[in-house]
Amino acid sequence: MSTNPTRTHKCVHPYPELLRLRDERKADGTFVRVLDCAICGRYEIPLDIDQLEQVARLQLQFLGESIGIREEKVAEIRDLRRAELRSRTTSE
Numbered sequence: 536m537s538t539n540p541t542r543t544h545k546c547v548h549p550y551p552e553l554l555r556l557r558d559e560r561k562a563d564g565t566f567v568r569v570l571d572c573a574i575c576g577r578y579e580i581p582l583d584i585d586q587l588e589q590v591a592r593l594q595l596q597f598l599g600e601s602i603g604i605r606e607e608k609v610a611e612i613r614d615l616r617r618a619e620l621r622s623r624t625t626s627e
C-alpha cells in the first residue's frame with residue numbers, strides 16, 4: 536500500500552479540510568499537485584504540464600522539489616482556517 540496514491544481527480548471535500556500543498560516535479564519528469572485532505576489523507580493528482588503557462592512552468596521547474604511543507608505546518612494552517620470560519624459564522 537502506497538502512502539502517496541496518485542488519483543485522477545480531487546476528492547470532494549471542501550476547503551479547509553482539503554489543502555493544496557504544492558506542485559511537484561517527480562523524478563520521471565511528470566508533475567503532480569500534492570493535496571492534503573483531513574478525511575482522505577495526503578494524495579497527488581497528475582498535472583498536464585502542456586496546459587500550464589510557460590512562466591508557471593518555469594517557476595514550477597525552478598521551485599520543483601525544493602518546496603516542502605511539514606505535517607505540523609499543515610495542521611497549523613488548517614486549524615487557523617477552521618478558527619477563521621468559526622469566528623465568521625458566530626459573529627453574524
Ligand SMILES: [Zn+2]
Pocket residue numbers: 546547548553572573574575576
Ligand atoms: Zn477528501
